[in-house]
Amino acid sequence: MNTDLIKNSPEKVVESLRKVVGDDWVTNDLSQMQGYLYDETETLLRPEACKDCVVVKPASPEEISEVLKYANKEVLPVIVRGGGTGVVAGAIPTQPSIILSLERLNKVVEFDEKNLMITLESGATLSQLLEELNKNGKLFFPVHPGDEGAQVGGMVAANAGGTRAVKHGIMRNHVKALEVVLATGEIITLGGKLLKNNMGYDLLQLMIGSEGTLGIITKVTLRLYARSKCNGTLLVSFNSQREACDAVPEILQEGITPLAIEYMDRVISEKAAEQLGTTWPAAKGSVDLMFILDECSEDDLYSNSEKVVEICEKHGSVDSIVAETEKDQSHLLQIRSNAYGPYKDNIADIMDVAVPPSSVPDFFDDVKRLTKEYGNEIVSLGHIGDGNIHNFIMGDNGKLPTNYEQLKEEIYKTAIKYGGTITAEHGTGKTRKKHMPLQFSQVEINIMENIKRAFDPNSILSPGNIVD
Numbered sequence: 376m377n378t379d380l381i382k383n384s385p386e387k388v389v390e391s392l393r394k395v396v397g398d399d400w401v402t403n404d405l406s407q408m409q410g411y412l413y414d415e416t417e418t419l420l421r422p423e424a425c426k427d428c429v430v431v432k433p434a435s436p437e438e439i440s441e442v443l444k445y446a447n448k449e450v451l452p453v454i455v456r457g458g459g460t461g462v463v464a465g466a467i468p469t470q471p472s473i474i475l476s477l478e479r480l481n482k483v484v485e486f487d488e489k490n491l492m493i494t495l496e497s498g499a500t501l502s503q504l505l506e507e508l509n510k511n512g513k514l515f516f517p518v519h520p521g522d523e524g525a526q527v528g529g530m531v532a533a534n535a536g537g538t539r540a541v542k543h544g545i546m547r548n549h550v551k552a553l554e555v556v557l558a559t560g561e562i563i564t565l566g567g568k569l570l571k572n573n574m575g576y577d578l579l580q581l582m583i584g585s586e587g588t589l590g591i592i593t594k595v596t597l598r599l600y601a602r603s604k605c606n607g608t609l610l611v612s613f614n615s616q617r618e619a620c621d622a623v624p625e626i627l628q629e630g631i632t633p634l635a636i637e638y639m640d641r642v643i644s645e646k647a648a649e650q651l652g653t654t655w656p657a658a659k660g661s662v663d664l665m666f667i668l669d670e671c672s673e674d675d676l677y678s679n680s681e682k683v684v685e686i687c688e689k690h691g692s693v694d695s696i697v698a699e700t701e702k703d704q705s706h707l708l709q710i711r712s713n714a715y716g717p718y719k720d721n722i723a724d725i726m727d728v729a730v731p732p733s734s735v736p737d738f739f740d741d742v743k744r745l746t747k748e749y750g751n752e753i754v755s756l757g758h759i760g761d762g763n764i765h766n767f768i769m770g771d772n773g774k775l776p777t778n779y780e781q782l783k784e785e786i787y788k789t790a791i792k793y794g795g796t797i798t799a800e801h802g803t804g805k806t807r808k809k810h811m812p813l814q815f816s817q818v819e820i821n822i823m824e825n826i827k828r829a830f831d832p833n834s835i836l837s838p839g840n841i842v843d
């Protein structure tokens with residue numbers, strides 16, 4: 376990789392890029408680049424960003440194509456940057472690089488009501504998408520990672536999940552077409568406004584979750600759905616993790632699929648509420664399940680809420696609270712959204728493992744044992760209907776705890792023992808790359824490396840993410 380050119384002669388790189396995008400859209404001035412050097416990876420885990428970079432902000436796929444042709448010819452690393460809300464250091468440059476920001480590709484291209492699809496440029500944010508859907512009022516897009524500053528291209532590249540996956544799945548389930556600029560500069564379109572398409576290998580699905588390593592996504596077509604008419608939120612408390620977990624499959628077997636089923640250790644909810652200057656409404660028990668139900672009618676909402684409470688009682692729930700008004704519902708959701716807030720300054724790692732849903736109680740028991748063994752104070756929340764648990768490994772007065780690497784590896788191995796995965800929705804990025812061999816055989820890693828080479832022969836795109 377020709378990183379010396381960027382480090383020693385940045386003015387040459389700046390000049391070449393200015394010829395493509397214009398003078399105003401290239402910089403290597405550190406004060407203007409600060410906001411492009413980091414993402415939302417936990418402070419204690421973030422790799423040190425390399426500051427010998429050049430930021431470029433193209434306005435079209437054609438300009439991106441020219442930038443990539445130049446970078447490929449000179450063999451310069453290109454870090455692809457969306458909204459910068461990622462949590463696995465995917466958008467952090469760790470060597471002298473061109474940082475390519477998608478922020479100027481931010482338009483809604485087409486709202487196709489008849490086909491229930493929307494096409495956006497990849498730099499449009501989730502918040503823009505939601506605003507567009509609110510204007511329309513009839514249609515809905517289900518995937519919602521916690522930060523609305525995420526760009527749709529970043530959500531595709533990270534295959535984002537979020538709280539609503541239990542009912543609607545993840546990005547992979549809703550992306551119908553992508554426009555992509557390859558490392559060698561060709562612009563290709565994958566997929567289309569189709570509900571069925573079986574021709575050839577599915578390159579569209581390969582691009583989803585590729586974290587900037589296989590191509591730069593410039594346009595995204597997403598499937599939309601009819602909005603449900605009635606929403607309700609239920610908070611149900613239990614004395615143990617196992618009782619809470621055991622209630623979930625029975626609710627799903629009953630034919631009730633809530634929009635979200637969130638698990639929370641009580642201590643997290645109480646701290647999150649306290650930080651917001653309010654109180655968590657549940658007092659009995661030590662753990663909570665939060666259910667969000669969205670139904671076609673008030674009758675369905677009431678009868679399904681009753682059934683959920685009934686099943687939870689059968690599994691030992693000690694209290695249930697129905698948030699009927701919009702104000703009560705948003706109060707609960709606001710506290711849930713602030714779960715990370717009180718821990719932010721002293722968190723070593725937010726784990727993101729998933730196990731088959733039936734193994735969640737055993738996984739929780741193993742984590743409790745590890746917590747004792749390693750003397751760490753692990754707290755947990757998660758999208759429990761998907762078997763996706765976020766364990767917070769705590770830092771030691773603002774530093775990684777001494778046994779952090781071993782503890783993390785033990786948790787990964789425990790998840791894999793149950794047929795699980797190291798990361799369910801946050802991705803591999805740079806922070807989890809070294810753990811690939813825990814989950815994949817060398818044969819599988821070799822196939823991934825060959826795929827990377829087929830798309831990006833000089834390995835210029837997002838080096839350091841997933842595989843080399």
Ligand SMILES: Cc1cc2nc3c(=O)[nH]c(=O)nc-3n(C[C@H](O)[C@H](O)[C@H](O)COP(=O)(O)OP(=O)(O)OC[C@H]3O[C@@H](n4cnc5c(N)ncnc54)[C@H](O)[C@@H]3O)c2cc1C
Nearest residue numbers: 457458459460461465520521526528529530532536587592
């Ligand atoms: C408070 C908070 C809550 C969150 N909650 C969730 C959650 O519930 N579920 C979840 O899944 N995630 C969650 N996230 C993580 C994050 O929001 C998602 O991963 C999101 O999809 C990242 O989008 P982004 O545009 O910010 O991407 P970035 O952070 O900019 O980039 C992420 C990766 O995608 C690549 N990339 C970005 N844009 C493109 C593009 N156009 N073409 C090719 N590659 C690209 C980058 O190189 C990088 O590797 C949360 C983050 C925060 C801060």
